[in-house]
Amino acid sequence: MRHADVAMYKAKDEGKNKVTFFSSELVEAVEKRQRLLSELRGALEAEELTVVYQPKMCLRTNMIASCEALVRWTKADGTTVSPAEFIPLAEDFGLINLLGYQVLKTVCKQARQWYDAGVLSGPIAVNLSPRQLKEPNFLQQLVDVINEAGVDPTWIELEITENAVMEDVDRALKVMHKINELGVSIAMDDFGTGYSSLSYIRDFPIRTLKIDTTFVSDLPSCSRAVAIAKTVLSLGHGLDLQVVAEGVETQEEAKMLKEMDCDFAQGYYFAKPMPEKDVTDFVREWKAAEI
Ligand code: C2E
Numbered sequence: 370m371r372h373a374d375v376a377m378y379k380a381k382d383e384g385k386n387k388v389t390f391f392s393s394e395l396v397e398a399v400e401k402r403q404r405l406l407s408e409l410r411g412a413l414e415a416e417e418l419t420v421v422y423q424p425k426m427c428l429r430t431n432m433i434a435s436c437e438a439l440v441r442w443t444k445a446d447g448t449t450v451s452p453a454e455f456i457p458l459a460e461d462f463g464l465i466n467l468l469g470y471q472v473l474k475t476v477c478k479q480a481r482q483w484y485d486a487g488v489l490s491g492p493i494a495v496n497l498s499p500r501q502l503k504e505p506n507f508l509q510q511l512v513d514v515i516n517e518a519g520v521d522p523t524w525i526e527l528e529i530t531e532n533a534v535m536e537d538v539d540r541a542l543k544v545m546h547k548i549n550e551l552g553v554s555i556a557m558d559d560f561g562t563g564y565s566s567l568s569y570i571r572d573f574p575i576r577t578l579k580i581d582t583t584f585v586s587d588l589p590s591c592s593r594a595v596a597i598a599k600t601v602l603s604l605g606h607g608l609d610l611q612v613v614a615e616g617v618e619t620q621e622e623a624k625m626l627k628e629m630d631c632d633f634a635q636g637y638y639f640a641k642p643m644p645e646k647d648v649t650d651f652v653r654e655w656k657a658a659e660i
Pocket residue numbers: 423438439440451452453456469472495496497498528558559615616617618635636637638642
């Protein structure tokens with residue numbers, strides 16, 4: 370019966386009307402997930418998750434404008450778990466709000482320090498899970514964290530994916546408008562990989578579009594990738610939005626994006642995500658990258 374149960378959960382996981390056969394690998398996978406889940410619970414209780422920051426370059430001034438906050442989890446034995454693995458786990462098991470809250474708290478405290486020291490000129494971007502948008506007290510939490518840290522709301526930008534919004538457009542729109550009223554700006558993350566509904570993008574109260582890595586990595590050789598990047602840029606600029614290109618890894622990509630009049634770029638070509646202690650020096654010692 371236990372084996373049948375394991376297979377049933379796997380089938381449910383993959384969507385409805387599926388048939389899945391039991392296998393011992395399935396048990397291992399379930400057990401691994403359970404172990405990881407209980408470790409994640411522990412890490413959240415002990416507030417052990419950390420945040421790294423990836424600098425964001427302004428392609429016009431060649432200066433570092435700001436950065437994106439990315440959560441990190443290093444287990445007691447020193448191994449690291451990728452957010453791509455533990456964020457979905459936190460979402461599935463009701464831990465994402467606590468996780469998001471801890472990240473936001475850390476980032477706001479950090480923002481206070483960096484703005485006092487004049488390190489950054491733009492808002493720090495924080496990723497938001499679709500579940501957080503649905504959480505009834507999310508807005509209150511956001512206000513509390515901002516007030517507690519004594520930061521200006523304009524120092525924070527929330528990154529939301531299209532799919533997060535499309536799950537429940539009316540509700541998401543309401544929350545997004547309220548976020549905006551607070552003075553916190555919103556960026557549409559991974560743009561072009563989800564539903565990309567143009568009728569909605571017109572109404573979303575957003576300030577920034579982020580061109581997904583998949584469209585950046587084939588620049589400039591793939592003429593289709595060039596066409597998509599150009600289109601997203603003209604769409605963004607036409608709507609008075611800032612456009613950020615993600616996952617810029619080579620000088621050729623950076624050069625092409627600059628020529629296309631892209632506003633900001635992020636990626637390993639400029640900088641990898643780094644611990645907060647390295648950011649100040651990185652920004653101060655920054656010599657404009659060759660583009
Ligand atoms: P994302 O928001 O699209 O973040 C960009 C990811 O690309 C990051 O991976 C970053 O380290 C990586 N990256 C940056 N530049 C380059 C590059 O030039 N080349 C390549 N190959 N990769 C690059 P990371 O940190 O592993 O995060 C993965 C995803 O996990 C994020 O994707 C985001 O969706 C989610 N995530 C990360 N931190 C948080 C968080 O605090 N809250 C929530 N809800 N999600 C988060």
